[in-house]
Amino acid sequence: MARFTHPRLEDVPLDLALHALADPNRLEMVARLAAAERLRCSDAAPCEAIPKSTLSNHLKLLRAAGLIETTQAGREMINTLRRSEFDRRFPGLLDAVLASRPV
Amino acid sequence: MARFTHPRLEDVPLDLALHALADPNRLEMVARLAAAERLRCSDAAPCEAIPKSTLSNHLKLLRAAGLIETTQAGREMINTLRRSEFDRRFPGLLDAVLASRPV
């Protein structure tokens, strides 16, 4: 069914990538994905309180930034970090960001 | 006269730093400062077309993110990159960003 489109990393501008990371909620989501490999949308959520529509928008933005890939599995959407591709495009960036992230 | 206040780097949250960098104009300004050591505001401008007030706002944001220091010299404001401090606070971040910046 392929509902989502994922950009080629070479088409992702640096500012878009930085913008995607420049938000505490999205950063938390990226960190969770970095730790967990595969997560459903609701499990990638940065906290309980966040509304579904907001969560969906954050994930859309992370997709557009080339940070995550989303595939459908039944009625769930499974998200994974596009780690190696992202690292090839922006060497050291994600490591630096995740390393200086507050606990 | 000390018109500007500069944050201690440990008080700068990661998202603020990323947000400051997540803009093509500010990124260009940071790159110029990285190359030039000291620049007046107008010389740090990313292009000719940018209005003075916009430029001033960008510099204010860069200051708040701990990226630059501004001191008054006569009627000019001299900006410098707080490189070593920023690097200590966010190791590898600025290098990664500047390295994958488009020419």
Add this chain to the structure above:
DNA sequence: TCAAAGGTTCAATATTCCCGAACTATTAAA
């Protein structure tokens, strides 16, 4: 003393973001 240079601040407009409500698609239950 006055005018120009170099920037800042303010306020109005333009843009972007957030989130509730309505919707779609899939699966489990009756």
Add this chain to the structure above:
DNA sequence: TTTAATAGTTCGGGAATATTGAACCTTTGA
């Protein structure tokens, strides 16, 4: 096979942010 529940997307309007022209401040050169 309906029906209901689950999992998430999309849309639209209000809230928050960004941009920028106009007015202002400070310093220096004439």
